[in-house]
Amino acid sequence: MALSKEMTRICLIGAGPSGMSMLYHLAKMEEQGKCIPDVVCYEKQSNCGGLWNFDWRTGVDEHGEPIHGSMYRHLWTNLAKECFELPDYTFDHHFGKSIPSFTTREVTLDYLSGRWKTVNATKFVRLNTIVKNVVYNPDEDNFTVWARDQVEDKDLPSEQFSHIVVATGHFSVPNMPYFKGVETFPGRVLHSHDFRDAREFKGKELLVIGSSFSAEDISLQCVKFGAKSIVCSSRSGPMGFKWPEEIKEKPLLERIEGQTVFFKDGTFTEVDAIIYCTGYKHTFSFLPDNLRLQTENTLYPPNLYKGIVWIKTGNNKLMYIGMQNQYYTMTMFDVQSFWACRVILGEKTLPERDIMETDMSRWIQKLERVTSIPDGIDFQTEYVMDLCGDSGYQHNLDVKDIFQDLNRKRKESIITYKDNVFKSKFTGTVSCKHHKPFMSVFDDSYDAIVN
Known part of the structure; x- marks a missing residue:
């Protein structure tokens, strides 16, 4: 018609x-x-x-x-x-x-x-x-x-x-699941939807809840900009990456008492802030x-x-x-x-x-x-x-x-996979390397990346 x-x-x-x-x-x-x-x-x-x-x-x-x-x-x-x-x-x-x-x-x-x-x-x-x-x-x-x-x-x-x-x-x-005691946690609680700048968490100990791409990326961002330590907790199990020493993985969060967070395996730790990366x-x-x-x-x-x-x-x-x-x-x-x-x-x-x-x-x-x-x-x-x-x-x-190649490189090294280059399917051009490794680049402006 x-x-x-x-x-x-x-x-x-x-x-x-x-x-x-x-x-x-x-x-x-x-x-x-x-x-x-x-x-x-x-x-x-x-x-x-x-x-x-x-x-x-x-x-x-x-x-x-x-x-x-x-x-x-x-x-x-x-x-x-x-x-x-x-x-x-x-x-x-x-x-x-x-x-x-x-x-x-x-x-x-x-x-x-x-x-x-x-x-x-x-x-x-x-x-x-x-x-x-x-x-x-x-x-x-x-x-x-x-x-x-x-x-x-x-x-x-x-x-x-x-x-x-x-x-x-x-x-x-945001999807915001409830965990017992979160309403009395004395530090910052936010969803990744409200995350704006990793520098806010410099020197802080963080709990990141979730196992999605945002949990992975926000954890790396915070370490890159000076977070003291990060515990990643998820229902679906560990993400399985070779994390830098500042990042640890735990099973799902069970409850919160003051600044102490308790996990299903019986372990616990103190944190300054909680970031929901829960989709x-x-x-x-x-x-x-x-x-x-x-x-x-x-x-x-x-x-x-x-x-x-x-x-x-x-x-x-x-x-x-x-x-x-x-x-x-x-x-x-x-x-x-x-x-x-x-x-x-x-x-x-x-x-x-x-x-x-x-x-x-x-x-x-x-x-x-x-x-x-x-x-x-x-x-x-x-x-x-x-x-x-x-x-x-x-x-x-x-x-x-x-x-698939990118997924393999992420598994090999979560902190260096963004340093890799790939070839365009449509032009055959192989990307150039950035002049610094990703974890060392703090200027991500247009000029810094393109020029």
Whole structure:
């Protein structure tokens, strides 16, 4: 079915990497002479880029809304850039030269922004505008959206859309499990969502709860910037790295008495601060129950055909981008967005519901066999490549060999793996080495990394 511009109107919620990939592809299609629908992207922050924007605030933003971002000042990517390099806009193209494989928040956002600027993708974005409510209207087969202009501090008139695309991410609402005695702990207690600068913990003894990438990275950051000692505690068991001597691992925290923390193996120690690295909740407060994705952090969320189309209600016109647990990041968001664009433009027809349900069941059965990080990398590679084939995406995004090599290097040495270099799949360029080892680099500005 050919696209009817009058009848097709997209509401895109979120202008982070996922949402901006969607806008990039729509703008490219427009450049190619295709008729694209009207699209409005609502973004609650004052800039595009989602979590890659650094906000010094914690708690609430300048408008009194919960802070979206979890970015901290000295963050480096825990993936080599060759794992998330976009094939039609490479790092070589953007920077004009080779840069190190591991980049910082400022460098990464500069790269992503460069791609969006090539097609003026930001022209669709309404900044400082928060979506408050979305309702599906079955009689009209469309959606009503209510939003609020945060700068003017006023509700906007409701608008009608044929499609909703949710690209708000799922790393903004912290998961905070309770441990007995935490309410009387005399030191600082925070979630990684509110972690901003490792220098705050110089000379401190810390407890880090969790075994995710954030637990790993924040522990290293704090040691790098002078923390005295760190105990990592998790439910899932030790992370298994060869930690520096300042970092020890313990089983799950059992209780807290004053500054003393007790673990399930009967051991205990005193700490000055507790950092929760316990993940996030998928939260979409602007959606009613019948439209809202409810899931744990998983490689294949339920009720999403191809991990994208919400099949429970909304006549297949509600889509989610970037809601998976992630090994692949930017490239997965990109092919998801391209696939969604083709569906909305009528260039790709969705199958009948029973076929979509069968396809979802097949992926969930595959997921049951994933028991390790290498398994997860293989699973998500297969998923990404399935979307490439199904959408007609013109590039081969399979970089599982780089992921697996990177995972081996992390296991060999957690403190030196960011000193390694990798080769771009798309240009063949081998990254240059940074002039200092990661644990000795304290200036992570754009100039320090790129120049």
